[in-house]
Amino acid sequence: MGGGEALAIAEGDSAGRGDGGDDAVRDIVTDGDKGQRFIGNTLSRDWYDDGQAAAKLFAFDDNAATVENPNDKIDVKSAEREGNIMSAVAKYTADEEHWKHLANLAGDNSQSAGERNPLLVRQLSTSMSPYIEELAGADRPDVIGFDQSRHDGRSWLDPDGNGSYRGSRHVFSLMYTDDEAGKTFTENAAKLARANEVEFAHNIGVPQATTHLETAGRIDGLIDGGLLDEAKDRVADQNQAAQDAYDRKERWFNTGKSVAAISVKRLPLAGDITWDLMDGQTDPVKESMIGPKPHAGENPMLTRPDDVFRTHNILSQAQIPAQLQQQYPSLFDDGRLKSWDILNNGTDSEANRNRAGLTELLNKLDGEVDSGQQMRDAYGKAAAGLPGRSDK
Known part of the structure; x- marks a missing residue:
């Protein structure tokens, strides 16, 4: 499934996802710069339905983010796939310029991503919640696939390398562009803290x-x-x-x-x-x-x-x-x-x-x-x- 077919899902063709659809979404969003552009276009587009259909790209089964049984290959694959997808979304949002764009999609004092597509951001809040500890630098063994890679001692989570976790902070801020998404994310974050x-x-x-x-x-x-x-x-x-x-x-x-x-x-x-x-x-x-x-x-x-x-x-x-x-x-x-x-x-x-x-x-x-x-x-x-x- 290419980007066009993925957008067909986001535009309401839920039949286009089918078996293996999550694998295909993972392949698209993790495809380097091309994947990052796809994520950016999906988050910033003015969807006719407040992002309800686009949210399907980031909707997963309950508990899919965690490995319940490490000996179950299907369970492990599902958790790894969801982690790959949501870390790609988080990486995009963590970038300074990307966050500024999502905060003001059409220039200064304009709509934010949550104001333009509240249903999409609410889904992101739900699907990103299992990775809150990973955003804070933890590395739980039952949460896999969420990339925290470092280069020269720094990661996209903490690009300044000083413990400020500026990249992760932008991910939190994105959730706060919609009140309901922010409430969900804060409740889950508080519980995990x-x-x-x-x-x-x-x-x-x-x-x-x-x-x-x-x-x-x-x-x-x-x-x-x-x-x-x-x-x-x-x-x-x-x-x-x-x-x-x-x-x-x-x-x-x-x-x-x-x-x-x-x-x-x-x-x-x-x-x-x-x-x-x-x-x-x-x-x-x-x-x-x-x-x-x-x-x-x-x-x-x-x-x-x-x-x-x-x-x-x-x-x-x-x-x-x-x-x-x-x-x-x-x-x-x-x-x-x-x-x-x-x-x-x-x-x-x-x-x-x-x-x-x-x-x-x-x-x-x-x-x-x-x-x-x-x-x-x-x-x-x-x-x-x-x-x-x-x-x-």
């Missing part, structure tokens, strides 16, 4: 376990950085752009799924882990999760989530020996870590003591001087230096 915190908690002391913290921090940074980049492109006033980005994140989390939704099938949860922001929660708790509202200034930015809140989430999933619990009695109640809401309330001195205790407890548990520093560093680089919360 928290899942990496849980994996660290379940493997404390295991070599390389802290790479899960890097992945979690980087995903959080890509969420905030991608939101801000999209808003700055759309809104001329930079203070308003920062506020708009925050408002979208707050709205998405306010209408998020229940706390159980964080559970991914590879991870059992020990007790509760909180990321849902249902209406009625107190502002301090909400701020701990998504950061406080931005303040106007010469260079307004979103403000990052509370690092100690993340530490509490990790500890809530960890096995904490009784002797360590006894060293921090104010943090526990009958052998269970107290809720974040309880520990972060009270007088300022009580809250500060509890916050310091949570940080010290995690460091003692895994034997590191500052376990959370890797997560904070990864966040800061991916979010391009959004201000920290260390002063709280």
Whole structure:
């Protein structure tokens, strides 16, 4: 199947896909510069149906992105094929000039890809979600085919080679050009960031376990950085752009799924882990999760989530020996870590003591001087230096 036949699928001839259609789409989009041009034309074209038919090119069976059975050749081939297709799309979007074009398809202050073809971008959001950890530099063994190749120590994910993951950040920004696509992508990203915190908690002391913290921090940074980049492109006033980005994140989390939704099938949860922001929660708790509202200034930015809140989430999933619990009695109640809401309330001195205790407890548990520093560093680089919360 050539590009013309692939476009026939995108234009509504679903019969043209047939058996082997996904293989043919993979062959087209991975065909070097020609494949990149095909992707660009597909994403930027003014489809008559808001991109509904074109979305079929990037629609796959549920769980096709992961290898359920490594001994099943069909399963492996399907996962590899989907990874090839979606990494080709991500590579196109990661390019600086390509992102600028997708943000303004007809010149300055014009339609974005999500505004022109919302149904196409929504499908991309769904199909790209299984690769969020790969976009953040992780390399899960059950997710294959997603090209993270490096040249001279740099990859298209992080073209500057400085941990900013500027290429990946553009992929996040593309999803934010449509509100529904952005909500889907952010919910999935938040769940995977928290899942990496849980994996660290379940493997404390295991070599390389802290790479899960890097992945979690980087995903959080890509969420905030991608939101801000999209808003700055759309809104001329930079203070308003920062506020708009925050408002979208707050709205998405306010209408998020229940706390159980964080559970991914590879991870059992020990007790509760909180990321849902249902209406009625107190502002301090909400701020701990998504950061406080931005303040106007010469260079307004979103403000990052509370690092100690993340530490509490990790500890809530960890096995904490009784002797360590006894060293921090104010943090526990009958052998269970107290809720974040309880520990972060009270007088300022009580809250500060509890916050310091949570940080010290995690460091003692895994034997590191500052376990959370890797997560904070990864966040800061991916979010391009959004201000920290260390002063709280």
